[in-house]
Each structure stands twice: as structure tokens, then as C-alpha cells.
Amino acid sequence: MAEQQHSERGTAKLGVLRAMLGFLKPYRWQVIGASVALICTAGITLSIGQGLRLLVDNGFSSNASEAALNQALVLFFALVLLLATGTFVRFYLVSWIGERVSADLRKAVFAHVVTLHPGFFESQLSGDIQSRITTDTSLLQTVIGSSVSIALRNALMFVGGLIWLFISNPKLTALVMLSVPLVIVPILVFGRRVRRLSRSSQDKIASVGSFVGEAVKNIKLLQAFNHQTLDRKAFDGHVEVAFDVAIVRIKQRAWLSTVVIVLVLGAVTGMLWVGGHDVLAGRISGGELAAFIFYAVMVAASVGAISEVYGDLQRAAGATERLLELLAAENRILPPAAPAHLPVPVRGDIDFRSVSFAYASRPEHPAISNVSLQVPAGSSLALVGSSGAGKSTLIDLLLRFYDVSDGAICFDGVDIRNLDPDELRANIAMVPQQPVLFTGSVADNIRYGRPDASDAEIASAAKAAFAHEFIERLPEGYQSFVGEGGVRLSGGQRQRVAIARAILADPKLLLLDEATSALDAESEYQVQQALERLMEGRTTVVIAHRLATVINVDRIAVLENGELVASGRHSELLVQSPLYARWASLQFDDANNQAASAASES
Structure with missing residues (x-):
């Protein structure tokens, strides 16, 4: 020894x-x-x-x-x-x-x-x-x-x-x-x-x-x-x-x-x-x-x-x-020796094919088990489920932060493991639930989506995200310092800057992590308008915590313990999925009761 x-x-x-x-x-x-x-x-x-x-x-x-x-x-x-x-x-x-x-x-x-x-x-x-x-x-x-x-x-x-x-x-x-x-x-x-x-x-x-x-x-x-x-x-x-x-x-x-x-x-x-x-x-x-x-x-x-x-x-x-x-330290996510390329033009078609995955720290507990989903180009998919159901894991797999254990994820028909991660992610933008802003100016944070963007393009993206008006009111406009993590901005303002960043990136695939769940009613309305404009013409995958925000998406996937237990539109799932119907009853009945209570008090 x-x-x-x-x-x-x-x-x-x-x-x-x-x-x-x-x-x-x-x-x-x-x-x-x-x-x-x-x-x-x-x-x-x-x-x-x-x-x-x-x-x-x-x-x-x-x-x-x-x-x-x-x-x-x-x-x-x-x-x-x-x-x-x-x-x-x-x-x-x-x-x-x-x-x-x-x-x-x-x-x-x-x-x-x-x-x-x-x-x-x-x-x-x-x-x-x-x-x-x-x-x-x-x-x-x-x-x-x-x-x-x-x-x-x-x-x-x-x-x-x-x-x-x-x-x-x-x-x-x-x-x-x-x-x-x-x-x-x-x-x-x-x-x-x-x-x-x-x-x-x-x-x-x-x-x-x-x-x-x-x-x-x-x-x-x-x-x-x-x-x-x-x-x-x-x-x-x-x-x-x-x-x-x-x-x-x-x-x-x-x-x-x-x-x-x-x-x-x-x-x-x-x-x-x-x-x-x-x-x-x-x-x-x-x-x-x-x-x-x-x-x-x-x-x-x-x-x-x-x-x-x-x-x-x-x-x-x-x-x-x-x-x-x-x-x-070994990087486990590397481009292949001879990477494939996405077809031109990129459409944004997503296909989860019998995907299974377990984290290295918990190999005996699969985070995703045999999930198959198709998201046609230009359509929207909502992922719903309780905490730990696997929603965020699917997003991470789609971004190729991890490689699947079994099955495959295809982007426009190409297995993403055969793509250079840079090429894959160049066609994806994400708006997280808690927006991440970096120390610098408002313009710096929006330009993060496309470093070579001009000031005019930044302003155009901010207008599309309904952020231009509040940015103009800041002491130094687009050059205003946001502080560490954007501490000088409100939650709604940070979220709209994050949306402007995604708009500037002009992705084919948009990933949304319930971007309005922590906002007040006015901020939620403004952010929701910005998101609807951002989603136009793009394939969108949404992590939904509140069902009211995804009633109108093309398809809803219900996840439970890493498995796909049901999928369809809101109206279909109310009939086909007891689990989804129970969540809907809890959320919508609670919202109706609160509204009725507020009306009686007034």
C-alpha cells in the first residue's frame, strides 16, 4: 500500500x-x-x-x-x-x-x-x-x-x-x-x-x-x-x-x-x-x-x-x-468526430423516441422511462406533472445537457447525439421560470441572445417583448446597470428582458419554463402577451405548473414519475386522464371559489 x-x-x-x-x-x-x-x-x-x-x-x-x-x-x-x-x-x-x-x-x-x-x-x-x-x-x-x-x-x-x-x-x-x-x-x-x-x-x-x-x-x-x-x-x-x-x-x-x-x-x-x-x-x-x-x-x-x-x-x-x-475533468457531452448537420432550412420538428434516462448520481432511479412524444414543427407542447415527474429533465435532454440512456431524441429527423451541441443549441432559446440576468447593462443582457446584434435590433426585440417602454424610463435607458442577477429590476421586468433575449436569438425551438408563475396580475398579462408573440411560428415546449396557461396549446403531455401517462388537448384530457382531471379540478375550482369570494365581499 x-x-x-x-x-x-x-x-x-x-x-x-x-x-x-x-x-x-x-x-x-x-x-x-x-x-x-x-x-x-x-x-x-x-x-x-x-x-x-x-x-x-x-x-x-x-x-x-x-x-x-x-x-x-x-x-x-x-x-x-x-x-x-x-x-x-x-x-x-x-x-x-x-x-x-x-x-x-x-x-x-x-x-x-x-x-x-x-x-x-x-x-x-x-x-x-x-x-x-x-x-x-x-x-x-x-x-x-x-x-x-x-x-x-x-x-x-x-x-x-x-x-x-x-x-x-x-x-x-x-x-x-x-x-x-x-x-x-x-x-x-x-x-x-x-x-x-x-x-x-x-x-x-x-x-x-x-x-x-x-x-x-x-x-x-x-x-x-x-x-x-x-x-x-x-x-x-x-x-x-x-x-x-x-x-x-x-x-x-x-x-x-x-x-x-x-x-x-x-x-x-x-x-x-x-x-x-x-x-x-x-x-x-x-x-x-x-x-x-x-x-x-x-x-x-x-x-x-x-x-x-x-x-x-x-x-x-x-x-x-x-x-x-x-x-x-472529462466533458461527457462532446460533438461526434464527424458531426451530422441539420437540414436547411431548419424546421424545428422534435421527436422523443422511447427515451429513458437516469442521473449518474441516482442510476437506480430512472428520471425518464420510455417516453415517446412528437412535436411537429411550429406546434406547441405543454409538459405537466407534479414535482419530480421529469419535466425539467426532458428539457435538459432536449438541450443535450445529458445524453439519453436509451432511445433517441431527434431534431428535424437527426439524432441530436450526432449533432455538434453548438449547432443544436444555436436553434434553441430558453426562457426560464426564474430569469437569469448577468451583471452589466440591459442591452448587454438582451444581446446575450445574439452577440453581433445592433442597437436597433436590440430595441426591436425589446419592443416585441413589451419591454421597450420600461427600459426607456430607466435612468440610462438600454445602458442602465441591472446589478448582480438583475437585482435592480422587478420580476416582470427581468422576465421581459429574458424574453427579448430569446426573441433576438430567433430560435426554431422555444423552451418555456412557466414564465409567469411568480408574477403579479399586471406583469403576468404583459409577459403573457410577449410570450404569445414569441411563440408565433416556432416549435414551443412549455413546462406548465398552472393549467390555465396551457389550455390553448396544441398538445399537453401528462408526466408522472418519469412516465408519460396521457397526452392530448385540454378538453380531451379532462375525459381521458383522471390524474389531469383531478389537477384541473383543484386549480380551476380553487380559482372559481376565490373569484366568487372576492365578488361577494365587494
């Missing part, structure tokens, strides 16, 4: 490395430039040790001349200028690469996420996905643009410093080398723990973000139920859990730094003791000891710096794994 886990960790590391190399490949010249600058600055820094030796032996010794001192100082300052120039180039290029790779990775993840089938998001929190795209990529940018450079530079300084140490004094170097294994072991041990805890910490922070997003999005409901105190306590719990995990990670890093400092500087202290006695005995010069101390401190500092950034590198590895999980 342990060997298997070790193998899996090794495979994961290779996967992370390959992925990052793939994102770095387009910027190979910048990487080469940064590498050259890195090597040059490391070499110059190492050369300063020799400059220091010359300065002590030739410039500060009792028999040194003023000219020799000046020459040594000029050489030393020249090295400093070269080091500053190389550091500028290295810092700029490395930071640029970090920002560029982070941006590319963020775009790649988002581009992939928006193509994933809706079933993927049933098991993924939106806040967690947002955290991965924002927080994790920002962490990665910091590490690539800083920590990786620090680690590589200090690795070069470590190797170069050791080489100069051996050249300067092998005996003293042996003392320094004794500490190397003692330092590497804790780095490896603590590093594994830091990586594991970093991944856990990032997951906990994502949970905090999800909780905040959910609370802010539903702030009215939260306050309406006086849930502020309970939500504060729950949020405090999430934050404290994230804090506790972070503190454990910080302790591991703190112990790592402490152990490294004690071991490395302890070895340097021993080296100074031996070297000092050698200088007093005349076995080495003061300049040689100064250079040796310089390189020893450099090696010690390099090991310390590597141990510091090792934790950051482990955090970056955890962040990269989370991002790669999103990039590796």
Missing part, C-alpha cells in the same frame, strides 16, 4: 511538472533569457568572494599600496554594477513569466470549465471553482515569479559556493559538508507534510469562499429569516477550521527553518573556530579566511533560503494539482 501511494505521488508530481512545462513552452525565449541572467548573477555573486579576498590581502594588508587598494575597490564595484544589472533582467523576466503563465492557466481552466456538461457542477461547489481559478492561480503566479527564481538562484549559489569552498580549503569544507545531510533530511520530511497541509488549507479556504458567495447571493432570504447570527457562527466555524489547518502548516515550516538555521550556522561556527586557528598559525591568509567565510555564509544562506521557499513550492504544487483536476 505504501509503495502504491509513493508511486501515485510520484506520478502526480510528474503530471504537475509536465503541465507546467507545457504552459512555459510558448515563452521559451523569455525562460532562456531569465536562465542566462540567473546564471550570470549567480556567477557574479560568487566572484565577489574572490574580490573580497583580493581586497583584504592586497588592499588592507600592512604592505598594500594605495593603487592596489583603488584597483581592488574598482573591481569590486564593477562586480556590484554587473550584479545589479543582471538582477534587474532576471527579476523582470521571471516576474513576467509568472504573470503570463498565471494568466494563461486561468484562461485555460475557465475555457475548459464553461464547456463541461452541467452534471459536473452537481458535485462541484461554484465557490471552490472560483477559488481555484483566482486564489490558486495567484499563488502559482507568486511562486513562478518569485519562489522558483529564488530556489534556482540559491541552488546555483549552493553548488558554486561548495566548489569555491573546496578550492579554498578542503579541510574547512569538510566541516561544512557534515551539516548538508542533516539539513536535507528535515527539508524532505517537513516538505511532504507542508505539501499535504497546503492542499488541505487551500480546500478549506475554498469552502470559506463558497459560504460567503452563497450568503451574499441570498442576502435577502438570510435577513428575512434573521439568520445573521447562525450564519456568522457557521462562517466563524469555517474560518477557524481553515485557520487551524494553516497554523499546523505554519508550525511545520517554522520548525523546518529553525532546524536548518541551527544546523547550518552551527557548522559555520565550527568552521570559524578551525579557520581562526589556521590564520593565527599562518597556514592561511586573512583574505582566504574572509573569502571562505563569505562562501560558507553563502552556502548556509542558500540552504536556508531553499528551505524557506520549499514550503511555497509545495503550496504551488498543491495549487497546481487542484487546477489540473479542473483541466482534466
Whole structure:
């Protein structure tokens, strides 16, 4: 088991490395430039040790001349200028690469996420996905643009410093080398723990973000139920859990730094003791000891710096794994290798042929069982049934958000599984029960139906949706900001903007999810007028919760527990379907009783 886990960790590391190399490949010249600058600055820094030796032996010794001192100082300052120039180039290029790779990775993840089938998001929190795209990529940018450079530079300084140490004094170097294994072991041990805890910490922070997003999005409901105190306590719990995990990670890093400092500087202290006695005995010069101390401190500092950034590198590895999980998420709804095409012109004929379907999360409970329905082009079909009957599932299958388990759905005689989903959906528009508006202007939301539409076409669609009048009264007309989710508009206004969007899309197939069920009488009348105009000449499938809204459709399909139990016109179903007749009796009798009661009170 342990060997298997070790193998899996090794495979994961290779996967992370390959992925990052793939994102770095387009910027190979910048990487080469940064590498050259890195090597040059490391070499110059190492050369300063020799400059220091010359300065002590030739410039500060009792028999040194003023000219020799000046020459040594000029050489030393020249090295400093070269080091500053190389550091500028290295810092700029490395930071640029970090920002560029982070941006590319963020775009790649988002581009992939928006193509994933809706079933993927049933098991993924939106806040967690947002955290991965924002927080994790920002962490990665910091590490690539800083920590990786620090680690590589200090690795070069470590190797170069050791080489100069051996050249300067092998005996003293042996003392320094004794500490190397003692330092590497804790780095490896603590590093594994830091990586594991970093991944856990990032997951906990994502949970905090999800909780905040959910609370802010539903702030009215939260306050309406006086849930502020309970939500504060729950949020405090999430934050404290994230804090506790972070503190454990910080302790591991703190112990790592402490152990490294004690071991490395302890070895340097021993080296100074031996070297000092050698200088007093005349076995080495003061300049040689100064250079040796310089390189020893450099090696010690390099090991310390590597141990510091090792934790950051482990955090970056955890962040990269989370991002790669999103990039590796499989899209189950893909276009076929050789997609078929809809006939021209597109008519909008729909045929459900013995369709069955079960959600992956509930495979033993079919959501749809052997449903067969035909919707001729230009006609209307209403889907009625109790909650969980399968109405919304049929709409999702028609949009090919999921693929049927058995049977087929045909659009103009073509199985939709043989179509490119983009071509299929280009001929469909949907008006949901709860209209979805995006942050932006009214015009932006209507143009969502057809991005290349002109302002005149947007206004024409709004007029057809009976929305033009109220839009014109807004402070900035069509450029008025609607707020997050359209919060600045009323329910009826949001619904008419959604209808205008569908009109602008000019679909052959229209999907309506009882768009008037949550509106007042005046708004319902206006929206109903807009819907009737939208339905003209189009195939329409309506999810109906109130039978009064679908009395005049061409056909009504009665669903119960995912099965089609009856179909026909309203008058026919009142006779043929006891279930439908009972619903009609409950709804229409209740409406008549309410009307009679209102008349008697007046």
C-alpha cells in the first residue's frame, strides 16, 4: 500500500511538472533569457568572494599600496554594477513569466470549465471553482515569479559556493559538508507534510469562499429569516477550521527553518573556530579566511533560503494539482468526430423516441422511462406533472445537457447525439421560470441572445417583448446597470428582458419554463402577451405548473414519475386522464371559489 501511494505521488508530481512545462513552452525565449541572467548573477555573486579576498590581502594588508587598494575597490564595484544589472533582467523576466503563465492557466481552466456538461457542477461547489481559478492561480503566479527564481538562484549559489569552498580549503569544507545531510533530511520530511497541509488549507479556504458567495447571493432570504447570527457562527466555524489547518502548516515550516538555521550556522561556527586557528598559525591568509567565510555564509544562506521557499513550492504544487483536476475533468457531452448537420432550412420538428434516462448520481432511479412524444414543427407542447415527474429533465435532454440512456431524441429527423451541441443549441432559446440576468447593462443582457446584434435590433426585440417602454424610463435607458442577477429590476421586468433575449436569438425551438408563475396580475398579462408573440411560428415546449396557461396549446403531455401517462388537448384530457382531471379540478375550482369570494365581499 505504501509503495502504491509513493508511486501515485510520484506520478502526480510528474503530471504537475509536465503541465507546467507545457504552459512555459510558448515563452521559451523569455525562460532562456531569465536562465542566462540567473546564471550570470549567480556567477557574479560568487566572484565577489574572490574580490573580497583580493581586497583584504592586497588592499588592507600592512604592505598594500594605495593603487592596489583603488584597483581592488574598482573591481569590486564593477562586480556590484554587473550584479545589479543582471538582477534587474532576471527579476523582470521571471516576474513576467509568472504573470503570463498565471494568466494563461486561468484562461485555460475557465475555457475548459464553461464547456463541461452541467452534471459536473452537481458535485462541484461554484465557490471552490472560483477559488481555484483566482486564489490558486495567484499563488502559482507568486511562486513562478518569485519562489522558483529564488530556489534556482540559491541552488546555483549552493553548488558554486561548495566548489569555491573546496578550492579554498578542503579541510574547512569538510566541516561544512557534515551539516548538508542533516539539513536535507528535515527539508524532505517537513516538505511532504507542508505539501499535504497546503492542499488541505487551500480546500478549506475554498469552502470559506463558497459560504460567503452563497450568503451574499441570498442576502435577502438570510435577513428575512434573521439568520445573521447562525450564519456568522457557521462562517466563524469555517474560518477557524481553515485557520487551524494553516497554523499546523505554519508550525511545520517554522520548525523546518529553525532546524536548518541551527544546523547550518552551527557548522559555520565550527568552521570559524578551525579557520581562526589556521590564520593565527599562518597556514592561511586573512583574505582566504574572509573569502571562505563569505562562501560558507553563502552556502548556509542558500540552504536556508531553499528551505524557506520549499514550503511555497509545495503550496504551488498543491495549487497546481487542484487546477489540473479542473483541466482534466472529462466533458461527457462532446460533438461526434464527424458531426451530422441539420437540414436547411431548419424546421424545428422534435421527436422523443422511447427515451429513458437516469442521473449518474441516482442510476437506480430512472428520471425518464420510455417516453415517446412528437412535436411537429411550429406546434406547441405543454409538459405537466407534479414535482419530480421529469419535466425539467426532458428539457435538459432536449438541450443535450445529458445524453439519453436509451432511445433517441431527434431534431428535424437527426439524432441530436450526432449533432455538434453548438449547432443544436444555436436553434434553441430558453426562457426560464426564474430569469437569469448577468451583471452589466440591459442591452448587454438582451444581446446575450445574439452577440453581433445592433442597437436597433436590440430595441426591436425589446419592443416585441413589451419591454421597450420600461427600459426607456430607466435612468440610462438600454445602458442602465441591472446589478448582480438583475437585482435592480422587478420580476416582470427581468422576465421581459429574458424574453427579448430569446426573441433576438430567433430560435426554431422555444423552451418555456412557466414564465409567469411568480408574477403579479399586471406583469403576468404583459409577459403573457410577449410570450404569445414569441411563440408565433416556432416549435414551443412549455413546462406548465398552472393549467390555465396551457389550455390553448396544441398538445399537453401528462408526466408522472418519469412516465408519460396521457397526452392530448385540454378538453380531451379532462375525459381521458383522471390524474389531469383531478389537477384541473383543484386549480380551476380553487380559482372559481376565490373569484366568487372576492365578488361577494365587494
